[in-house]
Amino acid sequence: MTFILGLTGSIGMGKSTTSGLFREHGIPVHDADASVHALYRGRAVAPIGAAFPGVIRDGAVDRQALSAAVLGRPDALRRLEAVIHPLVRETELAFLHRCRETGAGLAVLDVPLLLETRGESRCDAVLVVSAPADVQRQRVLARPEMTEDKFAAIMARQMPDEQKRACAHFIVDTARGVLAARRQVGSILSALAGRPGRGGQSVNRNEAETHA
Ligand SMILES: CC(C)(COP(=O)(O)OP(=O)(O)OC[C@H]1O[C@@H](n2cnc3c(N)ncnc32)[C@H](O)[C@@H]1O)[C@@H](O)C(=O)NCCC(=O)NCCS
Numbered sequence: 001m002t003f004i005l006g007l008t009g010s011i012g013m014g015k016s017t018t019s020g021l022f023r024e025h026g027i028p029v030h031d032a033d034a035s036v037h038a039l040y041r042g043r044a045v046a047p048i049g050a051a052f053p054g055v056i057r058d059g060a061v062d063r064q065a066l067s068a069a070v071l072g073r074p075d076a077l078r079r080l081e082a083v084i085h086p087l088v089r090e091t092e093l094a095f096l097h098r099c100r101e102t103g104a105g106l107a108v109l110d111v112p113l114l115l116e117t118r119g120e121s122r123c124d125a126v127l128v129v130s131a132p133a134d135v136q137r138q139r140v141l142a143r144p145e146m147t148e149d150k151f152a153a154i155m156a157r158q159m160p161d162e163q164k165r166a167c168a169h170f171i172v173d174t175a176r177g178v179l180a181a182r183r184q185v186g187s188i189l190s191a192l193a194g195r196p197g198r199g200g201q202s203v204n205r206n207e208a209e210t211h212a
């Protein structure tokens, strides 16, 4: 049985970077953000175009236009999520099916809204990627196209980092550099070695060592 590790964290905390450290060990990772982006070039174009007129450009969803249409408008963001989340869930299920068929002992689901959407119920354990608020802010505001308003609108839809950490079986601190994060991932893999998956029944948090 494949052990399902849910990897999450707020915007800019280092989810993609940390997922990459699991990939270095040959562990399969499903990246929900990447799945959304692929859907915006394929199956989601028609339903998103119907729900949000004007956001399709050159046959694909224009993320900047969509962002402007939904961020800061909680109802619109919920509407977008109602369209896109079931499609992402389908790609995730297909990924997990492949992991089981190939006998993978561990699979990682990188899902930004894992805890906000109670997705932990389909994981065997939860890893929260975290950094101090000032580091997060500096990272996010350094991105092109990012503004204070956009950052605030995204944060408003996300569970505070402190609450996320309280739900974690494992924590990776990304403020200490990639080498330190690589070491933390290594120790999580050691802690999980040989642990059988339970097909989505969560591990009791006390059963797993929390690595801060
Ligand atoms: C709002 C959109 C258009 C902005 O696009 P953009 O290219 O600027 O951001 P990107 O997709 O790379 O997401 C970056 C980060 O924003 C945060 N984020 C994305 N969607 C959401 C959301 N619905 N609620 C809160 N935070 C979100 C996450 O931390 C994510 O890692 C885009 O994020 C989107 O389509 N979101 C809806 C899909 C979704 O809910 N994705 C998250 C999990 S599946």
Ligand SMILES: Nc1ncnc2c1ncn2[C@@H]1O[C@H](COP(=O)(O)OP(=O)(O)OP(=O)(O)O)[C@@H](O)[C@H]1O
Pocket (backbone or CB within 6 Å): 009, 010, 011, 012, 013, 014, 015, 016, 017, 018, 033, 112, 139, 173, 174, 175, 176, 177, 178, 179, 181
């Ligand atoms: N362990 C680390 N050490 C140093 N810098 C890091 C580390 N992890 C992430 N970063 C830096 O932080 C920034 C955000 O990282 P990343 O893109 O992995 O975050 P994310 O959580 O996936 O972001 P988003 O929520 O936007 O998808 C990047 O500039 C990355 O280089």
